[in-house]
Amino acid sequence: MPRSFCIPGVIFLFCAFVLLFIVSVSLPYLTAMDITRVHSANGPTISGAQLAQLRLGIWGYCEYSASGSRTCYHPGHGYSILLGGINSNGISTETIGSSWTRGLAVHPVATVVTFIALLLSFSQHITVTLAASLVSFLAAVITLIAFAIDIALYAYTKDQMNKLNIGASTITGPGFWLTFVSMILLFLAGCTVCFGRRRDRMAGATSSYPMSSMKGGFFSRFRRN
Numbered sequence: 001m002p003r004s005f006c007i008p009g010v011i012f013l014f015c016a017f018v019l020l021f022i023v024s025v026s027l028p029y030l031t032a033m034d035i036t037r038v039h040s041a042n043g044p045t046i047s048g049a050q051l052a053q054l055r056l057g058i059w060g061y062c063e064y065s066a067s068g069s070r071t072c073y074h075p076g077h078g079y080s081i082l083l084g085g086i087n088s089n090g091i092s093t094e095t096i097g098s099s100w101t102r103g104l105a106v107h108p109v110a111t112v113v114t115f116i117a118l119l120l121s122f123s124q125h126i127t128v129t130l131a132a133s134l135v136s137f138l139a140a141v142i143t144l145i146a147f148a149i150d151i152a153l154y155a156y157t158k159d160q161m162n163k164l165n166i167g168a169s170t171i172t173g174p175g176f177w178l179t180f181v182s183m184i185l186l187f188l189a190g191c192t193v194c195f196g197r198r199r200d201r202m203a204g205a206t207s208s209y210p211m212s213s214m215k216g217g218f219f220s221r222f223r224r225n
Contacts, residue, residue, distance in 0.1 A: 012189035013118040013136060016182040020111040020143065023175045023182070026104075027057025028072030034062070034173035035104065036154045038161055055173060056081075056096070056157065058104040078102035085164035094160040096153075103149040107179065110146050113139040114186065121189070133190050140186035147179045 026033050034055035053064035061081060062072040073079075078098040085092055117139050120132035150172075158170035 009132075009136075009189050009192040010118070010121050012185045012192060013114060013121050016139070016143075016185040016189065017111065017114045017118050019178045019182045019185075020107060020114055023178050024058065024108040024111045026059055026107075026175060027055060027062055028060045028074050031055070031062055031070065031072060033057065033175045033178075035150050035175045036157050036170065037173050038157065038168050038170050039064075040166060040168035054081075054083075056101070056153065057173075057175065058101075058107055077105050083160065083164065085166040085168075092164055094163050096157055096160060100153050100156050104146075104153070106142060106146040106149060110139055110142040110182070113142055114182075117186075117189070136186055136190035140183055140190060143179060143183040143186055147176075147183055150176045150179055 022030065022033060026035075034057045036056045037053065038051075038056075039053040051063050052066045052068075055062045055064075059076060060072060060074040060079060062070055064070050079101055080098045081096045083094050083096065085094075113135060117132055117135035120128055120135060123129060123132070154170065154172055154176065161168045161170050
């Protein structure tokens with residue numbers, strides 16, 4: 001593949017892999033890499049403790065008290081949280097079920113597929129570069145699915161907090177946006193590698209059929225053999 005196309009493709013794939021890897025580590029190991037955040041002065045309660053902020057990650061969640069202390073939990077894949085709140089109607093509870101967090105495990109899958117595409121992109125063989133392009137697009141599609149799951153979790157959490165009616169604000173976390181950026185980078189990488197392979201084919205076709213030189217100028221074609 002031409003170097004002008006190879007280098008950007010590798011860079012896009014490497015950046016996407018690093019971002020997806022960071023997102024996949026997530027909570028509780030990287031407390032800042034959450035998917036959805038809930039915060040409020042009169043926040044929700046979990047097990048009777050009132051929270052100032054709640055962060056939801058792939059493998060667990062973190063609770064922040066009004067004093068600033070943090071407690072993180074690692075329930076693992078497909079966890080659920082029972083939230084409570086006190087409003088004008090009394091005490092109410094809402095649940096973020098495991099069906100809304102189980103799909104977050106798609107992020108590590110996208111990371112692995114992106115890593116495979118990155119390894120393939122280093123090859124100069126035309127068939128391997130085609131495979132790198134296809135795997136890049138596959139990683140982009142998987143990341144798109146992961147991003148859709150992030151959107152669903154954010155929307156559902158926001159809806160549940162609105163039902164509690166405690167004035168809590170639900171926002172997207174850094175992991176949400178890093179997943180979106182990774183998806184864009186993967187689509188760019190797939191297109192870059194694909195264009196590089198097409199340029200290779202066109203260059204090969206041109207070199208296979210060289211134009212015969214016409215010696216002697218225009219009148220040489222009328223010359224007798």
